[in-house]
Amino acid sequence: MKKKYRHVAAVHSKPRTSCLSHDSQVSPSFLGFRNLMVIVLVVGNLRLMIENFKKYGVLICIRCHDYRRQDLILGAALYFIIPCHLFLAYIVELVAAQQAQASLRAGKKRDGTATPGGSYIASDEERRKFQSTWILIAWIHGINVSLCLLITSVVVYFFIHHPLIGTLSEVHAIIVWLKTASYAFTNRDLRHAYLHPSRREEDALPEIYSECPYPKNITLGNLTYFWWAPTLVYQPVYPRTKKIRWVFVIKRMSEVFGLNAFMWIASAQYAAPVLRNSLDKMASLDLPSILERLMKLSTISLVIWLAGFFALFQSFLNALAEVMKFGDREFYTDWWNSPSVGVYWRTWNKPVYQFMKRHVFSPLIGRGWSSGAASIAVFVFSGVLHELLVGIPTHNIIGAAFIGMVAQLPLIAITAPLEKMEGINGRIIGNCIFWISFTLIGQPLAALLYFFAWQAKYGTVSKQLVKA
């Protein structure tokens, strides 16, 4: 029904508050501002892309890269030599296993009193013998594994100029180094348990290993599986999947390919000019300008890092796991929500974290070290590996990667209480400290330092730069 009076409605009929006022009972949702942030980020970076294109044109150029013939040959040679050390370790373990079998048989024959469960009580003399044998085996393993890293590092540092080939070789050597160490340590304990079984429940071997008891695991097939499995931690038996989903593998490998192309374009077109522009600022120690360059670099280095993380830990390792029918795909958990720096290091790279925990941290704790001291040991060790990984291929062992890793320790200590704070605020502050220290300072500063050191030593990375 039509109203007679159209201009008299009481628009203001009761007291109300503005929704942003403190007087307001409920605080409004700010979801729209999240959408706005995404839009502003996209637009801001699209604009920088237009600016970049107008300033530099297209910088992507395949032919411009200087892959020397010598680099390619040496890289290929290293690719085949490095895994050999894993097989040398196998031979050592094979001999040790045969000796252990012989010694067990001899022992049984000598006193003829095997306990009902087949277990056997070792004498003090036998314990000493095991220990001295282990020291010999440890030395052989140590020499073998260190040779692997030493040869690779020397070749990369002195003879492979291109940093990408060098980095790939060095990563390969470190992975094999860690795998061999895990193989040796694990088999040492398995052998010990085989020779001198303990009846204490807490010493029991994991249930899953019973499928393949020592020394049955010392076979070439078992080692080959470990060689390719997406883990740094040796186990005689792993959880396995039933079949390979090839469509899954193809999808993941397409992601790897696409993301690598993306990272290459992003580096060449966006990161390289910023790095080059910052050289004179670095040389003249112009601090505000260095800060400005660092900020500009942080976004692009973050994007490249996120793409690299996804390509390696999600796409590549899942594809590899699928092909290897490897069941445990937890290569990372939600590290981006880390409420502290410590949680980040425990979650972003599970293979390395698992190695460090099983073979460095836990054994040190077992020897009576405090958890703080064991953490320091882990980060110092990790710092050495990082420095090898970055310093050797860039031919500049300047220690920035090492210092970067060791600097995580105070950050972990500072942010640890935030994680336990009540309410959400502590976790948000911890998360922001993690992002800022990692994204804004850590990554781009390291990139700047190593790039500067490289330029100081060689003047240029590619032919293109000489032209520019």
Add this chain to the structure above:
Amino acid sequence: MKKKYRHVAAVHSKPRTSCLSHDSQVSPSFLGFRNLMVIVLVVGNLRLMIENFKKYGVLICIRCHDYRRQDLILGAALYFIIPCHLFLAYIVELVAAQQAQASLRAGKKRDGTATPGGSYIASDEERRKFQSTWILIAWIHGINVSLCLLITSVVVYFFIHHPLIGTLSEVHAIIVWLKTASYAFTNRDLRHAYLHPSRREEDALPEIYSECPYPKNITLGNLTYFWWAPTLVYQPVYPRTKKIRWVFVIKRMSEVFGLNAFMWIASAQYAAPVLRNSLDKMASLDLPSILERLMKLSTISLVIWLAGFFALFQSFLNALAEVMKFGDREFYTDWWNSPSVGVYWRTWNKPVYQFMKRHVFSPLIGRGWSSGAASIAVFVFSGVLHELLVGIPTHNIIGAAFIGMVAQLPLIAITAPLEKMEGINGRIIGNCIFWISFTLIGQPLAALLYFFAWQAKYGTVSKQLVKA
């Protein structure tokens, strides 16, 4: 108890999925990435601030602004003249109210049959008389109110050079224009109800008005309250608060002061250089460059707009409402979450929305217009007001503001279905369309166009630009 074997723990004991895989049962939280976005936005803009400072130095300069003596005098004169039209409207209403009282008394005396409730059934002749009187009153009001807008517009367009003084005068005139219109329309209906009361329930006047029935509301005090009240809609009675919290007023006014200083700095230091840099691109119609400038401008115009919104609708209107003991503080609701462009226009500026709904939209619907046609009328009317508001003080009636307002109609039509879509996605898309159309295209494009037109006409805004 210490474990004997330290290197044998089964790290991989059961099948697990990567948390970003589609295989994963639960999708992880991405809250950390929200924090990262905020950090990247802050850092990205801090970097642009450093870049800006290195390029331009400090651009903020009070003396450089060209406030002519004539502008100041005319601005002050308009400030006192404009409200006079509201008081002319009061005199018209006072005469009308006295006539109505006299006519009611004469009518009662003539037929002597007042109904029990004091109501009175009007004859056809009396209705015609009311209508013809109303047409006369409407003409007087119309001439009065249009003179207010015409005088201000002519003075601002031809004699006030500085766009800020001009804009303030024009805003003032439009507010008084709207308030007078509301005063006239509302009193017309109240007078009608007074002379010819209806017994139908849906014609009943709002409960809250019973405190001050017509013609008791036609007083100078009542009008003065409406003059200063933070609303464009006249009611004889408003919901009121009991006391003035002066601390609240001081806080809100400090916000107004701080935000205005912020907007001034942001405009002078960040928006002005972008606008100036875009002039030659606009002149040569270099589209990619105009797009790049538009994108750069969008962030700073958004920030200024948000600050301006908060300063006006939250801080200033709340302070004014507190001083006026005005109870209804809902000057806006959470427009930033708008799932469609229509919702935005209904929520961001409640005083204007309430005026348009009560005095334009609803009466047209009451006359049988369709809701679409009434919406078109509202936006065309609003477009005219916007063009007056921007075009007159910048001395360029180029129609961009008008077109911008009318262009909202197709946007509203496009986004309306998104609002009703099931699930959150439709609302997110609608929200993004709102933000993009408003932040990225609407605001900065309008700023660019009027700045370009200004420069084409005058060459420069301030003395400083002549020097540059």
